[in-house]
Amino acid sequence: MRRNGLFALQLAFTLFICAFLIVPVILSALAGVTVNFFKGLKSGLTFNWIIEVWGLYAETIYLSMGLAIVCLVITLLLGIPMAYVLARTGGRLSRFIEELITLPVAIPGLAIALALILTYGGFREFRSSWLFILVGHVLYTLPFMVRSVLAVLSSINFQELEEGAASLGAGFWPRFFQVIIPNVKPGILAGSLMVVTLSIGEFNLTWMLHTPLTKTLPVGLADSYASMRLEIASAYTLVFFVMIIPLLVAMQMASNSGQRKKKSTAVPDLPIKRS
Amino acid sequence: MQETTSVQIENCGKTFADGTQALEPINLSIEGGETVVLLGPSGCGKTTLLRIIAGLESPDKGGKILFNGENVTAKMIENRNVGMVFQSYALFPNMTVSENVGYGLKVRKMPARERETRIQEMLDMMQIHDLAERQIDQLSGGQRQRVALARAIAVRPRILLLDEPLTALDALLRDRLRMEIDALLRKLNITAIYVTHDQAEAMALGDRIVVMSKGKIAQVGTPREIYYRPQTDFVADFIGTINRLPGTEKLCRPEDIRIVAPDQASHVGVLAASQFLGDRTRLVLSGITEEDFIVEAPLRKDIPLGSDVPILIDDRFLIDPKAVGA
Numbered sequence: 001m002r003r004n005g006l007f008a009l010q011l012a013f014t015l016f017i018c019a020f021l022i023v024p025v026i027l028s029a030l031a032g033v034t035v036n037f038f039k040g041l042k043s044g045l046t047f048n049w050i051i052e053v054w055g056l057y058a059e060t061i062y063l064s065m066g067l068a069i070v071c072l073v074i075t076l077l078l079g080i081p082m083a084y085v086l087a088r089t090g091g092r093l094s095r096f097i098e099e100l101i102t103l104p105v106a107i108p109g110l111a112i113a114l115a116l117i118l119t120y121g122g123f124r125e126f127r128s129s130w131l132f133i134l135v136g137h138v139l140y141t142l143p144f145m146v147r148s149v150l151a152v153l154s155s156i157n158f159q160e161l162e163e164g165a166a167s168l169g170a171g172f173w174p175r176f177f178q179v180i181i182p183n184v185k186p187g188i189l190a191g192s193l194m195v196v197t198l199s200i201g202e203f204n205l206t207w208m209l210h211t212p213l214t215k216t217l218p219v220g221l222a223d224s225y226a227s228m229r230l231e232i233a234s235a236y237t238l239v240f241f242v243m244i245i246p247l248l249v250a251m252q253m254a255s256n257s258g259q260r261k262k263k264s265t266a267v268p269d270l271p272i273k274r275s
Numbered sequence: 276m277q278e279t280t281s282v283q284i285e286n287c288g289k290t291f292a293d294g295t296q297a298l299e300p301i302n303l304s305i306e307g308g309e310t311v312v313l314l315g316p317s318g319c320g321k322t323t324l325l326r327i328i329a330g331l332e333s334p335d336k337g338g339k340i341l342f343n344g345e346n347v348t349a350k351m352i353e354n355r356n357v358g359m360v361f362q363s364y365a366l367f368p369n370m371t372v373s374e375n376v377g378y379g380l381k382v383r384k385m386p387a388r389e390r391e392t393r394i395q396e397m398l399d400m401m402q403i404h405d406l407a408e409r410q411i412d413q414l415s416g417g418q419r420q421r422v423a424l425a426r427a428i429a430v431r432p433r434i435l436l437l438d439e440p441l442t443a444l445d446a447l448l449r450d451r452l453r454m455e456i457d458a459l460l461r462k463l464n465i466t467a468i469y470v471t472h473d474q475a476e477a478m479a480l481g482d483r484i485v486v487m488s489k490g491k492i493a494q495v496g497t498p499r500e501i502y503y504r505p506q507t508d509f510v511a512d513f514i515g516t517i518n519r520l521p522g523t524e525k526l527c528r529p530e531d532i533r534i535v536a537p538d539q540a541s542h543v544g545v546l547a548a549s550q551f552l553g554d555r556t557r558l559v560l561s562g563i564t565e566e567d568f569i570v571e572a573p574l575r576k577d578i579p580l581g582s583d584v585p586i587l588i589d590d591r592f593l594i595d596p597k598a599v600g601a
Contacts, residue, residue: 069415160365161364163365164361164364164365165367166331167358168378168379168384168427169353169356169379169382169430170379170380182367182369182497183368183369185369201432
């Protein structure tokens with residue numbers, strides 16, 4: 001091959017970029033299981049730091065997981081009907097509402113948090129409970145659920161599907177649960193993974209909204225970076241990775257299978273069998 | 276055979292929210308067991324009328340739909356017991372073929388065993404038994420249409436409504452399915468309303484054709500009446516090809532004109548174009564009227580372009596749109 005030289009160059013460059021991005025991750029992960037990071041790997045490997053992280057920060061991990069699950073339930077309950085109504089109504093108004101609920105993504109989290117504190121900070125019980133953080137997370141993640149369901153809804157002719165179901169005698173609820181929901185499942189799945197991932201990783205908003213008793217995992221991370229030894233912070237990062245990477249992989253797989261499905265619908269119109 | 280359902284459409288108009296009037300108030304009576312085709316160009320209101328009959332749209336105030344004399348205007352489609360076949364089939368991608376066919380039965384809470392029997396019966400009738408466990412996205416267009424038909428008739432609807440069911444298919448398949456639908460409708464003896472813009476489909480399937488134009492009914496009649504006795508210029512032009520005779524308002528179908536020896540000719544035209552269609556040849560003659568004059572005849576030999584073509588127009592075959600109606 002003539003382009004051998006060029007190819008080798010490109011490969012080297014790509015590998016270099018990959019290494020540039022991956023090496024810090026590996027180093028950080030290693031730091032979390034090294035006895036003494038400044039002495040290097042020869043000081044030996046240990047799980048003690050992870051155990052220590054668990055002792056110190058288990059609460060934040062539970063809270064983050066709990067928050068993510070409740071946030072998911074709420075965005076499902078709000079987001080799916082909202083996407084359905086927006087898709088049905090159509091027109092300028094629904095476009096406007098879609099933009100409106102997307103605003104929290106564009107506005108800095110700190111600003112949203114500040115607005116929430118100014119408005120609801122006076123309700124002490126509410127302010128100091130995890131529900132306060134939940135409100136912020138729902139605000140921030142809802143648009144991702146709505147948009148991904150809406151995208152699927154507008155790619156299928158759901159109104160005709162509904163009319164088809166209605167013509168067969170199905171009222172609104174059977175139509176919604178037996179026809180609409182199963183057919184927007186890819187969107188719901190993609191949206192759900194997005195919501196959980198974002199909720200677990202959210203820092204800006206949460207940092208402003210948290211109290212010492214309502215620390216989430218990323219807030220805990222920041223705390224450990226600031227006040228703990230490097231090995232503990234790194235072990236904590238490792239825990240975070242272990243939680244978030246399966247979600248990211250699942251998200252990728254879900255979107256891949258969604259695309260495959262779309263391709264397979266383009267079946268050629270084969271002549272039917274003669275009777 | 277079960278009792279058939281007649282349909283009365285009384286004063287049904289439709290004005291959309293933006294003020295466009297899709298349908299002027301229309302009256303039409305459809306007998307039980309009859310197949311009526313709503314025919315017209317796009318935008319003529321035929322689909323709107325079908326959707327009003329189905330219960331997917333409500334007519335403007337004052338409009339009424341009666342099934343066997345019972346006023347169903349206020350009923351939603353799910354309570355009208357109609358079967359509907361959509362242009363893009365509207366099959367449920369989340370269900371297999373059998374589940375699609377059985378959906379209406381499931382909604383009606385038919386016991387599982389009885390439901391299974393009915394599904395098998397429908398799959399047999401539409402010859403899609405082999406496809407029972409397939410997903411919808413694994414079917415071709417023609418197969419989808421069969422599933423859509425099976426699904427619509429599985430619930431034994433009072434009326435079958437078909438909205439351009441063959442439009443999305445290629446010509447060969449369309450012909451074959453048209454014959455099958457015709458046989459099916461005769462066999463079921465069900466009241467059927469069929470919407471199409473294809474006049475050949477309308478003539479082949481309809482006991483009666485309702486020709487529509489700009490939200491109004493232009494003419495109602497049997498396919499023969501519509502073809503040979505069109506009451507308006509619109510109908511005459513829309514159904515088949517028609518020639519206007521010089522100096523009169525009379526019309527004449529291309530296949531009723533004969534090519535004759537020069538001394539027997541009533542008119543002589545110059546051949547401007549010819550298309551060999553297999554069973555016949557379509558000749559476009561100039562010099563008889565301002566417009567092109569179309570003659571269709573079974574010709575074994577080519578006539579060279581530019582040559583004179585002597586024709587005879589028999590008075591018996593002349594169509595006078597003004598004189599009919601009576």
